[in-house]
Amino acid sequence: MKDISSLEPKILWHYFADVIKIPRPSGKEEKIRQYLLNFAEKSGLETVTDKTGNVLIRKNATSGMEAVKPVVLQGHMDIVAEKNSESNHDFDNDPIRAYIDGEWITADGTTLGADDGIGMAAMLAVLSDEGLKHGPIECLFTIEEETGMIGAKRLEPGLFNGKTLINLDSEDEGELFIGCAGGIDTLATLSYKTKPVHNKFLAYKITIDGLKGGHSGDNIDKGLGNSNKILNRILWNAAKLYKIRISYFNGGNLRNAIPRKASAVFIIKKKYQNIFESYLNKISGEIKNELAATEPGLQINYEHAGLPKEVLTKSVQKQLLNAIYACPHGVVAMSQEMKDMVETSTNLASVKFIEGNRILITTSQRSSVDSSKQDIADQVASTFLLAKAKVEFTGSYPGWAPNPDSEIVKIVAGSYEKLFNKKPVVRSMHAGLECGLFLEKYPDLDMISVGPQIKGVHSPDEKLHIGSTQRFWKLLVDVLENMPEG
Numbered sequence: 001m002k003d004i005s006s007l008e009p010k011i012l013w014h015y016f017a018d019v020i021k022i023p024r025p026s027g028k029e030e031k032i033r034q035y036l037l038n039f040a041e042k043s044g045l046e047t048v049t050d051k052t053g054n055v056l057i058r059k060n061a062t063s064g065m066e067a068v069k070p071v072v073l074q075g076h077m078d079i080v081a082e083k084n085s086e087s088n089h090d091f092d093n094d095p096i097r098a099y100i101d102g103e104w105i106t107a108d109g110t111t112l113g114a115d116d117g118i119g120m121a122a123m124l125a126v127l128s129d130e131g132l133k134h135g136p137i138e139c140l141f142t143i144e145e146e147t148g149m150i151g152a153k154r155l156e157p158g159l160f161n162g163k164t165l166i167n168l169d170s171e172d173e174g175e176l177f178i179g180c181a182g183g184i185d186t187l188a189t190l191s192y193k194t195k196p197v198h199n200k201f202l203a204y205k206i207t208i209d210g211l212k213g214g215h216s217g218d219n220i221d222k223g224l225g226n227s228n229k230i231l232n233r234i235l236w237n238a239a240k241l242y243k244i245r246i247s248y249f250n251g252g253n254l255r256n257a258i259p260r261k262a263s264a265v266f267i268i269k270k271k272y273q274n275i276f277e278s279y280l281n282k283i284s285g286e287i288k289n290e291l292a293a294t295e296p297g298l299q300i301n302y303e304h305a306g307l308p309k310e311v312l313t314k315s316v317q318k319q320l321l322n323a324i325y326a327c328p329h330g331v332v333a334m335s336q337e338m339k340d341m342v343e344t345s346t347n348l349a350s351v352k353f354i355e356g357n358r359i360l361i362t363t364s365q366r367s368s369v370d371s372s373k374q375d376i377a378d379q380v381a382s383t384f385l386l387a388k389a390k391v392e393f394t395g396s397y398p399g400w401a402p403n404p405d406s407e408i409v410k411i412v413a414g415s416y417e418k419l420f421n422k423k424p425v426v427r428s429m430h431a432g433l434e435c436g437l438f439l440e441k442y443p444d445l446d447m448i449s450v451g452p453q454i455k456g457v458h459s460p461d462e463k464l465h466i467g468s469t470q471r472f473w474k475l476l477v478d479v480l481e482n483m484p485e486g
């Protein structure tokens with residue numbers, strides 16, 4: 001099989017192959033940091049490691065380009081560590097096993113880490129390629145982007161000098177990102193009491209499966225099903241009609257993923273068995289019909305379960321089912337300025353029974369307008385406050401508002417058009433980037449985010465498009481060569 005390092009341009013793929021070999025899950029960036037420090041030392045480049053563990057590597061301007069505006073290139077060191085259930089990959093120690101599959105590079109049962117390994121590789125290639133023409137370069141490698149943008153959050157003012165920053169952490173070829181949404185998580189905790197179960201009941205388990213799920217920012221406008229909402233709707237109606245009593249409810253996983261699975265166990269009086277099963281078939285058919293276009297794989301299955309020892313008290317069950325029903329999920333507002341762009345959204349991510357007789361409901365909100373982000377978070381909070389839950393906000397980060405006069409956007413768009421004979425799409429993304437946090441410490445930064453085509457980000461299906469990566473490199477080289485003086 002063809003080796004990744006044999007692809008063109010060799011220098012870029014050489015570093016990509018190197019970087020993905022180094023274990024680097026979020027929070028465990030020591031090995032990749034050491035690799036960067038060794039690289040810089042061997043190359044005779046100036047390096048700064050800040051208190052947080054972010055690394056900055058500087059390269060001087062090439063001869064005759066000393067007066068050109070300095071450019072900061074930026075990407076993150078860590079990757080999302082996701083694997084298939086069959087994979088025995090150890091993200092702390094094993095190299096990612098990547099291979100070429102037609103036009104794509106993908107990994108064997110794990111995330112590939114092209115997010116953001118390709119951004120890192122591009123920076124390393126710029127730093128070591130003696131054939132490029134460019135002004136002063138500063139490459140910033142941040143930590144723990146994927147688990148809360150910790151490196152960007154703790155970045156100190158004055159680490160870098162450049163006033164122009166190119167973020168290399170987006171995933172859509174042909175799209176230049178000039179803004180992003182901010183985010184916040186709203187967590188509700190509901191304490192519960194239980195009562196014992198008698199023998200005149202039957203128990204059922206309902207499972208929701210087969211939904212697409214995906215990133216709660218990028219996919220929130222795709223009309224996908226939410227497993228928690230679907231399950232809750234079935235239970236809410238069953239409670240009203242057949243007085244079912246819930247023993248547990250478990251759905252969703254990551255706060256930034258639309259939930260794909262959920263299940264619940266509950267009891268029902270034996271006399272309702274037949275009528276209940278026909279109700280279930282009817283409502284399942286209705287829900288599948290509503291989602292037929294977007295979720296053809298939806299499965300709603302039920303089976304008999306062992307009788308649980310306890311169920312929720314009536315009042316807690318009511319609070320839970322009403323709150324989840326009332327809690328919004330999906331697109332809240334579209335942008336009136338940018339076509340087809342989601343401005344504000346919310347994701348009802350997970351419902352978990354946790355220790356201490358508590359139910360934890362995790363939701364997350366995004367908006368490109370900071371006040372709207374808090375507004376929707378407060379709306380979600382109010383829903384759960386009505387249900388007597390405790391509510392807290394965590395993980396808030398700011399958005400990055402587009403700057404219509406941005407110089408770097410004009411330069412990159414100009415290069416793109418010149419090289420590829422078509423106009424790039426210039427837009428904001430409905431997801432988080434570290435750029436919003438950089439602005440807090442470096443308010444004068446002029447920024448853009450570009451990247452090659454990556455699909456299935458944050459999942460074992462992650463794959464990087466080879467041709468788009470070659471064009472991404474060409475674009476980056478051209479932009480650096482054509483930066484103005486100043």
Ligand SMILES: [Zn+2]
Nearest residue numbers: 115116145169
């Ligand atoms: Zn990333």
